[in-house]
Amino acid sequence: MRLLFVLGIFILSFSVNAQSVNGVITDTNGKPLEEVLIHNLFSKTHAHSDSNGKFTIENSKPEDSLQITKQGFITENIKILTNDLLTISLEEKPFLLEEVKITNNLKYLNTISKIDLEIQPISNSQDLMRKVPGLFIGQHAGGGKAEQIFLRGFDCDHGTDISVSVDGMPVNMVSHGHGQGYADLHFVIPETVDNIDFDKGAYFADKGDFTTAGYIAFNTKKALKNSSVSFELGQFDTYRTVALFNLLNTENQSAYFAGEYMMTDGYFDAPQNFNRINLFGKYSAKINNGDQLAISVSHFKSQWDASGQIPDRAVNSGMISHFGAIDSNEGGNTSRSNINLQYDSKIDDYSQIKNTAYISKYDFELFSNFTFFLNDPVNGDQIRQRDNRTIVGFQSEYDRKIDDQWSFKIGAGLRNDNNKGLELSHTVNRKTVLEYLSLGDVNQTNLFSYASADFTTGKWLINTGLRLDYFKFGYEDQLAPTYSNQTQTKAIVSPKLNFLYTQDNTLQYFLKLGKGFHSNDARVVVAQKGQKILPETYGGDLGINWKPFPRMIINSALWYLYLAQEFVYVGDEAVVEPSGKTARKGFDFGLRYQFTNWLFWNTDYTYTHARSIDEPKGQDYLPLAPVHTLTSGLSVKNLKGFSGSLRTRFLGDRPANEDNSVVAKGYCITDFSVNYQIKKVSIGINIDNIFDTKWKETQFLTETRLANETEPVDEIHFTAGTPFNARLILKYSW
Template sequence: MRFLFFFSVFILTFSAKSQAVSGTVNGANGKPLSDVLIRNLIFKTHAHTDINGKFTLEETKIGDSLQISEQGFITQKIKLLSNENLSIQLEEKPFLLEEVTITNNLKYLNTISKIDLEIQPVSNSQDLLRKVPGLFIGQHAGGGKAEQIFLRGFDCDHGTDINVTVDGMPVNMVSHAHGQGYADLHFVIPETVDNIDFDKGSYFADKGDFTTAGYVGFNTKNALQNSSLSFEGGQFDTFRTVALFNLLNKENQSAYFAGEYMMTDGYFDASQNFNRINLFGKYAAKMNNGDKLTIAVSHFKSQWDASGQIPDRAVNDGTISHYGAIDPNEGGNTGRTNFNLQYDAKIDENTHIKNTAYLSKYDFELYSNFTFFLNDPVNGDQIKQKENRAIVGFQSEYNEKLSEKWLFKLGAGLRNDNNKDVELSHTLNRKTVLEYLSLGTVNQTNLFTYSSLDFTSGKWLINGGLRLDYFKFGYEDQLASTYTNQTQTKAIVSPKLNFLYTQNDKLQYFLKLGKGFHSNDTRVVVAQKGEKILPETYGADLGINWKPFPRMIINSAIWYLYLAQEFVYVGDEAVVEPSGKTERKGFDFGFRYQLTNWLFWNTDYTYTHARSIDESKGNDYLPLAPVHTLMNGFSVKDLKGFSGSLRTRFLGDRPANEDNSVVAKGYCITDFSVNYQIKKVSIGVNIDNIFNTKWKETQFLTESRLANETDPVEEIHFTAGTPFNARLILKYSW
């Protein structure tokens, strides 16, 4: 009898410990909250909610104490009274950095982006990219052209070495009229962005083309807390208005509409005549079976004039001012219409499938003059770059939690770009085509599949992944005397391997290893007959995430990146330029500190050593590769109705040519913003460059000839950065 008694107690105890509890966590508005941490305070087990707010916590029995916590919400502690499905609601609260914990998450930089968005909300489309630590941008065409991007020692041009997406839809344009990977993010209304997913390097199997220096994924809000209408006005005849209308906000459905209009003459001597309109609508629904559907539609149109890049000599001799122009007829127009569908299907508690499908219609027309009268002393060197493109694609990803230790992902997708009448021509006054330099139709398809496996054991997380990309490039040369449609195919395999060791909720070490690539322009592919046209990269990151004090977070890494031989298509000249092997190595450092409940300090510093491997020492510099970058800021959040920030960004001197005999001068710019909220009304002031520093936002070493010159001159050509620029913002919410 005694044996049977103890055996029964053992069985009951084992059964109790092997129980699990499931539930859902929602916000105060009834919307599900993802990535909420649920901890069993007795057995120290934990779980996170999925995209539908659902969770399953193992080894939990009646009577256990649970803690539910999420950044920006009041932490709850509950005692489990039954094993029925739990329904938990979290209330929002003032942001406290001490509640941010270090967890087994390979993409810990996403936590940093959450912090930055919480204390420094974006106010324009340029701020979106600047949320990536160490990423710098430069605008050099009147505000309508995509920004030039610098990251990890790369002059990414307009996106060649950084993968950019919005709601899973690619932003980068392959075989673009102006440059490979061209990423124009201006179709995004900043106020609609909910979170930013980013990381540096090419360490994740679900990220493919252009993921060299890193990737950035913007995700828009599924629902609005309220409706709002804002007006912004300031110097240089600048006006912007944004309307956000909450159309539907039920427990399982939401819908909203957002509209933006902006116009400005700009700070240049020649008026920029810039205007842009953005329209965006999104519907989200949660099914009774846990499936989730979102549909988004957007339309964007922009046109502008530009002063273009100007030579140092014309400013130094007084021919033009720092904000002047040699050819004020530059500029262009562009537009994009998108349809995006996302469907997350729940198979069971441990399995779901994420699906994304998209359709984009895109047009682009740009007029530039980089060399003035170098090639045509009579008519000038103005060029037109134009295209008309349709993009269709989809991606599906199967996720299954095989056990507490194993997580499996399998994905596949397709992207097709049909780019008609891709043109480069020599023009006069934006009207007359003097000569077609290049004209053709590009049809490019990328098929891909990938898989990854996460293994978690104790303090370790090991992630392995493998990606396969297949490309078919097609180009019809419309300038050829006879019909010709050249095609090439190419495939590339990209393995990944990552290690994460979480010593505790305050200290974490990581080692990331991966192979990546970026595709080359189709015109390069056919010109090179398919040889060396998917240049691969090999990279490694070794670093830590550390919370030395409750309200301080430090993240740092040393890294290395090798880039193989590639051929570059220069869209401004319709020529192919070879470049050899390169290597980059550096150090990243990030610091976040909450001094008080309302005062925050953030700093990001990067150092990069970038060199060409094939060239001799002293002639191996990579032009325009950043060496030192620093971003530093102080932010106030919710201090008796006041919020604001003081932010400084520093870009050091960098080589402008291969032997570093010409230097692109760095800059240090400080911006300021303040906002006061009283009930439903807020009033704010944004000031760019509060010290009115005269600086060069973009710089290039270019050979050019002015109208009165007999011989060409090679020197720095630049676009001036904004002077002191103040804007007043009024906003009403209901």
């Protein structure tokens, strides 16, 4: 009897201690707030609100006190009075860095991106990429072509080693007409971006193809706070207008439309005749059972002329200027139309399913001349690259929180690219085709599944994950004398293991380990009969997140990345070339500091040592791999109506060839912006390269021959970076 009594007391005690409290958090307009931190000051348990603003916090009962915090909102302390559903409303306030806490979150770099977006919003499409610390971009074909990307010692070309997505829809193009992983982000209107999720390395199971140096996931706004129209006028006949219309905004539904039009002749001697139109619409709804639906539709079209890369010797001799062109017939056109569906289904307070489905129609035509008259002394070496594809895909993920210690997620998905008329041809004057170098159809499918689990104990968070990717590559060669549809299949398994130790809300240590990969062009796959066509990477990050002072955040890491040998399809020449094993290691350092309520400073520095493993010392440099990068700037936010920034970016000298005998010169550029808000009207000025520095944005060591030359010359070719470029912006909001 006594035993039963003791057992009953134990069960009663356990049931009391095991109580949980449910609630929902919104802003003052009734919109749900996600990723709000709810902390029980008595039991020390915590929880985060989901996309519906709902949360469940364990080991909580009446009389306990909860602290509710979210960046950009006033912290609330409430006392639990009953076990009924809590309804909490948070009020927005000026941003204070001292209220940003280091939490037990493996993706803490997202906090850094939120800070940067808060103190310095995106002002153009190039800023989208530049929000990733240590990532540099370069434009070398007139503004309409996707930018060249540099990150962690990778010349990622246009996206080969960094995966990019928007609202769960992939941006990278597999087996692209110009280059593998081609990521053209120009279809995104910057003003519609709500947040940026990014990380470096291949440490997360839900990130797959192209996630070697890292990934960037952009998310667009669910709703607009207000409608606005802006007009931009700048040098070089530059015009841009953006309209955002709030069509519907209730507690459970929202809809808006955004449109952008831009045109410019550019700063080159040969006018770019660039124009771009973007249309975007999004509808979001919260269903009575707690599910959430979002549907977005977008269309993008762009065309341009380009000056391409020019040789040093032509500029030094006075043949052309720093902004001149050898072949002014370069350029192209491209378009992309997307339909994207996101549906998040809440099963119960502890589990949900996230679904994304999309379809894209994409067209691309690019005219380039990289070697001038090297191969064809009479007609020149102009080439045309074409891509015409339909992309369909989906991804579903089941998330489950078991208890305060365990949670897991399981996901699966598919992506299919059906590319008709993938072409590389030798042309004249953009019109006449002299020779088809490559012409065929690609059908490529990627099936994938993944699982990961989080285990929390004390100050430790341990994350483990496993990913399986299966590819089927198909290529039908239209130049073959008989029908030939070549196919190959390949699978790869990618394990992940991450450790996070949060000493307190001011100091955190992490160790991230993972295997990643990037797929190769289908034309490589069939040529190599499936051998060495999914080159894997192995990497690790060891670092800290630290708040030495209330208004300062420091994040730094030592890292290492190994890339296996592969074969690469050179889209500009229609040939397959071997690429050896490489190793990269380096150091990342970032600092965010708030001097006053309105003055901020942020800086990011990276050092990278990148080498080829199989080559002898001194012959093992990786061409164009960045060594030193630095970005730093001061930002003013809401100082009596004024906001603005002064920002500098530095890219150091780097090797242009394998023995470092030729160097790609670095640059240091400073940009300036200021904006003044008067009620519903704002007026601003953006200035690129405020000191009018003459610099080379992209550089390549290329063998070329000019029309008047009898022998080819191997030297640096470059695209000039923007000179002093001022733009006036007028915006009206309502």
